[in-house]
Amino acid sequence: MSKRNQILKELGGNSPPWDVLVIGGGATGLGAAVEAASRGYRTLLVERSDFAKETSSRSTKLVHGGVRYLQQMNVTLVLDALSERGHMLRNAPHLVHDLNFVIPAYSYFSLPYYGVGLKVYERLSGKLSFGHSQLLSRKTALEKLPGVKSDGLRGGILYHDGQFDDARYAIALLRTLEDLGGTALNYVAATDLIERDGKVIGIRARDKEDGVEFELRAKAVVNATGVHVEQIIDMDGQSHKSLLAISQGSHFVLPRSFLPGDTALMIPKTADGRVLFAIPWHGALIVGTTDVAVDSASPEPRALHEEKAFLCAHIGRHMDHAPQPEEILSVFSGLRPLVRKGHAKTSKLSRDHTILVSPAGLITVTGGKWTTYRRMGQDTIDRAAQVAGLPKSPSRTLDLKLHGWTPEPTTATSAWECVYGSDLPAVQALSGEAAGGEDASLGALLHPRLPFRRREVVWAARHEMARTVEDVLARRTRALFLDARAAIESAPTVANLLARELGRSDDWKLNDLANFLKTAKGYLYTE
Numbered sequence: 001m002s003k004r005n006q007i008l009k010e011l012g013g014n015s016p017p018w019d020v021l022v023i024g025g026g027a028t029g030l031g032a033a034v035e036a037a038s039r040g041y042r043t044l045l046v047e048r049s050d051f052a053k054e055t056s057s058r059s060t061k062l063v064h065g066g067v068r069y070l071q072q073m074n075v076t077l078v079l080d081a082l083s084e085r086g087h088m089l090r091n092a093p094h095l096v097h098d099l100n101f102v103i104p105a106y107s108y109f110s111l112p113y114y115g116v117g118l119k120v121y122e123r124l125s126g127k128l129s130f131g132h133s134q135l136l137s138r139k140t141a142l143e144k145l146p147g148v149k150s151d152g153l154r155g156g157i158l159y160h161d162g163q164f165d166d167a168r169y170a171i172a173l174l175r176t177l178e179d180l181g182g183t184a185l186n187y188v189a190a191t192d193l194i195e196r197d198g199k200v201i202g203i204r205a206r207d208k209e210d211g212v213e214f215e216l217r218a219k220a221v222v223n224a225t226g227v228h229v230e231q232i233i234d235m236d237g238q239s240h241k242s243l244l245a246i247s248q249g250s251h252f253v254l255p256r257s258f259l260p261g262d263t264a265l266m267i268p269k270t271a272d273g274r275v276l277f278a279i280p281w282h283g284a285l286i287v288g289t290t291d292v293a294v295d296s297a298s299p300e301p302r303a304l305h306e307e308k309a310f311l312c313a314h315i316g317r318h319m320d321h322a323p324q325p326e327e328i329l330s331v332f333s334g335l336r337p338l339v340r341k342g343h344a345k346t347s348k349l350s351r352d353h354t355i356l357v358s359p360a361g362l363i364t365v366t367g368g369k370w371t372t373y374r375r376m377g378q379d380t381i382d383r384a385a386q387v388a389g390l391p392k393s394p395s396r397t398l399d400l401k402l403h404g405w406t407p408e409p410t411t412a413t414s415a416w417e418c419v420y421g422s423d424l425p426a427v428q429a430l431s432g433e434a435a436g437g438e439d440a441s442l443g444a445l446l447h448p449r450l451p452f453r454r455r456e457v458v459w460a461a462r463h464e465m466a467r468t469v470e471d472v473l474a475r476r477t478r479a480l481f482l483d484a485r486a487a488i489e490s491a492p493t494v495a496n497l498l499a500r501e502l503g504r505s506d507d508w509k510l511n512d513l514a515n516f517l518k519t520a521k522g523y524l525y526t527e
């Protein structure tokens, strides 16, 4: 029986109420659940789709204080985020690393201007600094950023920031939650709140795989549903239609040959005043992002025409070679849940988080950034403990090592494999590279253009609660984000392996493949 089915079976019994029940399995919900479980509270998380299915797998992959927020003078946010950045690196070195960024300078004035700003950024990180910023000559800037527009280049400013794999980090949080004794279920949606005497005492839930409905009781219910928080607040009979402003951001993924070094390009101000990054990631190059206000919250947002036009125009302006449409490997978009403030533009809205407690005791947490997920979890569970009268227990997450923590995975055969951290030998053992391997063919690559191996599908099904081809190709591996065509070509192999692991029928395979294809087509670039 799969891990998920085992948990569902146990839930079916007459279990006592959970101390904390979290709705939403993105960065915010998983962070809150880990916080609760690490304090000794009995914790359950339900996610209606897959973990990190929405915004939390679609970020720019930066673990950062945010140079842009410093420009906006939001020093408190930058200070907090820089501290969290340092702790994320310490607690999950298999998923977070230091990356060099270079701002190319096309005027002599911009060198001292950005140079001073980045020294302040570096100082604010104090003991948790990732390294010193420095001014670069034109020659060194070009060596660091081969492929950047050389015409008129005067020099550059190098600084350090963090990079991570967002969806893999979410999976590490899921595994940490389980290690701490907590429980999480994907494909279980909260459909309503249960109230007694004016207080929220649980949720109604639906298993999306078989449609079965059930009730879950809890002392504290946390709403961490990202851009959907208002839907849950509505279930509480409290309308909060104007709480959020939703902002969409899109990225292009290009072959690494556009910027072949190990350094990221940062354009602090495009012609229309935005920030643009081109960042090496798992052998490709991520370019983005945009910031466009949208009215509705789709689980699969698509890049708008204006975003594609912006990215095409601006990459071309900052690189020697403008990418052609057929060179774009993947396009992905995410939605930022931003707390509304009057009529301010979404790009001007704060990235701070907000916690609201309804009169019935529903705790809603929203806003924030991936980088501040832990702090958001800490603040949320402080409030939840108060609301539910849970026994006092201090936060322990600042120095909590996440599942897979290892100083250096010594058996990695590729940079990608480092994401498995201390689990890597067990992943490799599945294909016979270590004692006890069960099937040598599992060592084969899923696709010649991708670094992922068949054994990772088996691992994802057995240990990471992957249920669909999309779960494997989008979030356990990152195939769909890195090269949508290669992901589509890998899908039949993944479906076969997954069906074997999960005991699924041929009909299931056909149906799941069709679903994946429909989603994956949205990641292909179209004009």
Ligand SMILES: Cc1cc2nc3c(=O)[nH]c(=O)nc-3n(C[C@H](O)[C@H](O)[C@H](O)COP(=O)(O)OP(=O)(O)OC[C@H]3O[C@@H](n4cnc5c(N)ncnc54)[C@H](O)[C@@H]3O)c2cc1C
Residues within 6 Å of the ligand: 023, 024, 025, 026, 027, 028, 029, 046, 047, 048, 049, 050, 051, 052, 053, 054, 055, 056, 057, 058, 059, 060, 061, 062, 063, 064, 188, 189, 190, 191, 224, 225, 226, 227, 228, 247, 248, 249, 250, 289, 333, 334, 335, 336, 337, 366, 367, 368, 369, 370, 371, 372
């Ligand atoms: C384009 C873009 C780039 C970004 N880049 C960065 C970056 O580089 N660094 C950084 O620090 N931050 C970045 N961010 C911000 C960061 O990604 C978000 O702050 C964070 O991912 C939000 O996480 P969340 O858990 O609140 O929301 P989500 O990840 O959207 O999670 C909410 C979850 O709730 C689930 N859900 C909804 N309704 C229900 C229900 N009824 N029952 C059960 N589950 C439900 C959804 O399925 C979803 O999985 C970026 C954001 C965007 C959009």
